[in-house]
Amino acid sequence: MKIGITCYPTVGGSGIVATELGLALAEKGHEVHFITSSLPFRLDDSHTNIYYHEVSVSSYAVFQYPPYDLALASKMADVIKEEKLDILHVHYAIPHAVSAFLAKEMVDGNVRIVTTLHGTDITVLGDDPTLSNMIRFSIEKSDIVTAVSDDLIRQTRELLHVKKDIHTVYNFIDERIYHPRATVNTKKELQIKDEQKVLIHISNFRKVKRVDDVVRVFHLVQKEIDSVLLLVGDGPELPIIRQLVKDLGISDRVRILGSQKRVAELLSISDVKLLLSSKESFGLVLLEAMACGVPVVGTDIGGIPEVIEDNVSGFICKLGDIEDIAQKTVELLEDERLHENMAIAARKRATVDFHKQKIVHQYEVLYERALHDK
Numbered sequence: 001m002k003i004g005i006t007c008y009p010t011v012g013g014s015g016i017v018a019t020e021l022g023l024a025l026a027e028k029g030h031e032v033h034f035i036t037s038s039l040p041f042r043l044d045d046s047h048t049n050i051y052y053h054e055v056s057v058s059s060y061a062v063f064q065y066p067p068y069d070l071a072l073a074s075k076m077a078d079v080i081k082e083e084k085l086d087i088l089h090v091h092y093a094i095p096h097a098v099s100a101f102l103a104k105e106m107v108d109g110n111v112r113i114v115t116t117l118h119g120t121d122i123t124v125l126g127d128d129p130t131l132s133n134m135i136r137f138s139i140e141k142s143d144i145v146t147a148v149s150d151d152l153i154r155q156t157r158e159l160l161h162v163k164k165d166i167h168t169v170y171n172f173i174d175e176r177i178y179h180p181r182a183t184v185n186t187k188k189e190l191q192i193k194d195e196q197k198v199l200i201h202i203s204n205f206r207k208v209k210r211v212d213d214v215v216r217v218f219h220l221v222q223k224e225i226d227s228v229l230l231l232v233g234d235g236p237e238l239p240i241i242r243q244l245v246k247d248l249g250i251s252d253r254v255r256i257l258g259s260q261k262r263v264a265e266l267l268s269i270s271d272v273k274l275l276l277s278s279k280e281s282f283g284l285v286l287l288e289a290m291a292c293g294v295p296v297v298g299t300d301i302g303g304i305p306e307v308i309e310d311n312v313s314g315f316i317c318k319l320g321d322i323e324d325i326a327q328k329t330v331e332l333l334e335d336e337r338l339h340e341n342m343a344i345a346a347r348k349r350a351t352v353d354f355h356k357q358k359i360v361h362q363y364e365v366l367y368e369r370a371l372h373d374k
């Protein structure tokens with residue numbers, strides 16, 4: 001098939017999943033055309049069957065806001081026509097599914113639109129009265145709609161009253177990157193003693209990630225267990241988190257590492273990963289940790305309980321229940337046998353239930369269906 005992919009090309013989970021999907025489809029022999037504002041993270045020109053079409057926006061004095069969505073629609077229509085695309089797979093309803101709808105109109109309907117919902121477009125924007133009708137419209141007008149968890153489908157129906165069929169297609173990771181790595185010097189380099197346990201949190205430090213809860217949990221854990229917390233990523237809450245770490249007097253035990261490319265290496269020295277978000281449609285970082293053999297502790301919200309099997313590959317805790325989360329984390333770190341069993345179960349879950357080829361095949365089946373239902 002000839003498949004166009006549009007996503008936010010930045011480092012976020014949706015961009016990673018869209019890029020990995022494109023790469024996997026190209027490896028299977030499909031022709032893949034990325035139509036994005038810049039080269040997606042992890043994509044370069046060394047891949048067979050992959051093409052990149054950059055969307056550029058003209059800025060004229062009359063435009064108070066440069067019309068990216070229209071430039072994208074126009075570029076999509078050009079690529080559909082020139083490259084004879086069968087499928088245009090857009091990640092995020094706003095603005096990508098809307099631009100795709102316009103592009104499809106411009107080419108007289110000669111393409112099928114597949115829209116994947118990743119979360120923020122529904123759980124945050126779906127509540128915004130200036131956008132909710134547009135989001136619903138773009139979903140209803142797509143030929144096939146997928147979401148990254150059952151919970152996201154539930155929320156889409158609840159918030160937007162969408163009637164259309166939505167298929168759950170879970171996220172996946174590239175096992176060639178995420179697997180337990182041999183790490184000889186990493187602990188030493190980060191001034192962590194061999195015997196110290198390592199907790200890790202990775203996110204974009206938005207309010208919904210509740211990184212303050214992570215720090216408060218660690219504050220309790222380190223009283224019981226000799227341990228260090230790695231904070232990986234950057235975002236608006238980081239200054240507040242830095243201050244909290246100082247106020248709690250744990251600066252010597254917290255390593256604030258900013259954005260890092262060597263995530264698999266950092267996960268490989270970690271004993272537990274915490275994701276305590278208040279909104280999380282899937283939690284790709286959980287899968288990354290699990291694939292590296294790291295048990296995970298997450299909150300009982302969104303798609304997190306669909307990723308972590310409670311008491312098997314990690315623990316599911318009540319949102320904001322700092323004491324219970326700390327107690328479960330201590331239990332996991334103290335009980336070697338429990339930790340080993342959970343590490344094995346976590347890796348198995350990530351690499352079997354969320355196996356890349358299995359998920360990529362699910363998308364292929366949906367593409368076929370979209371073409372068949374023409």
Ligand code: GMT
Pocket residue numbers: 012013014015017118119120123148171204206208279280281282283284285
């Ligand atoms: O979590 C974010 O803030 C980034 C956002 C994105 O656009 O990548 O993540 C969303 O999509 C990911 C990939 O499907 C999911 O793993 C994340 O759970 C989801 N984030 C939220 O729902 C908050």
